Amino acid sequence: MSEEFKVEIVNPEKSFLVKDDVSEVVVPAFEGEMGILKDHISIISFLKPGIIKILSKSGDENYYVEDGIVEFKNNNLSILTSTIFNLADMDKSKQQDLLKQAEEEANKTDINDQSKYLADQKVEVLKTLN
């Protein structure tokens, strides 16, 4: 039996990525990184800013996401997100732009703890990329 399952990433504009030969996906779930293998129990969780790692036979891919929801069911992993970038396509200037935005957000004083936490996360992740 193969150890592969299907992953689908959609953003509001389009279906971003569909792959059906994935062996493992690591998602930055809200309560910590979560690795998903085949026959994982059905789960719904949401994402915090971080890196999605997709491991498959045809090569590994990394994506940067800012938010989203993951749903895993019957060996189908759906990731819904509004902001996603392929790290391979992301150049330094784009990273800097995002980092600047995130820092601005994190430095705001009039936001609540949760958005503050999320903004801090963003800054942290983006810094590690550089």
Place this chain on the structure above:
Amino acid sequence: MASLDDLKKRIASVKSTQKITKAMKMVAAAKLRRAQESAEKGRPYSEKMNNVILNLSNGISDKENAPKLLSGTGQEKTHLCVVMTSDRGLCGGFNSNIIKKAKSYFVKILDEGKELKIITVGSKGNDQLKRVYGDKIIENISFKESKNANYFDADKVGKMVIEKFEAGEFDVCTIFYNQFKNVITQIPQAQQIIPLNNEGEENSSEESYEFEPDEDEILSNLLPKNISTQIFKAMLENSASEQGSRMSAMDNATRNAGEMVDKLTIEYNRSRQAAITKELIEIISGAESL
């Protein structure tokens, strides 16, 4: 009868109008293809979102304490209507169809003695509604600068709606938009987004999910996103409908202009002929009298 010169001018003017409507039709057709594509591409997201929420709300343990966005405030005194129209005219019955649908809903609400608040998205809707319901419009948004419907704009509207909901400004929220069926048919829709209407879509698979963190927290995070998603979907449908409607309206206009040119040309030729005949008769009778 109009003089020859007048007729000539008239024909030239109709012809140039025809050129404009023809060009607009071409542009609308090109834009329609793009809008239709993005409407189709946007569907998986909102469908998946709906699915997840359905699963969640089925699995929720404590129905009493469910988030208010899902279950409502328990009363329906104040209605908020988000009327989504286009920013540009010359698109047939597109805007007036939405307005008509919205107005009949408004009348119903007001007849029941409930309070009504309106948010208009797109300037054309605002223009038409402010005459009668001017005092009810609490907000007017227009995305004239954005070329295509994008999620960022939808999110702005969504956040505003949620803010007002949390401030207790309304109990029920309905959005009005045109659903794109095909180029000739667009169906005006009224969709209730707060509280969420599940319409008996019971999920047959009683699959139990693991939630991380718990259902309530996911739901309270997800529901605001769903509002934006639904609004985004409406925007996509709307922009496809707008272009479709404009295309068929301009097609009609071009055809009518063509007919008019034909008719005017016949009239022009006839009066020219009449003038020639008259002149001939004059010359001949003049020669005869000599």
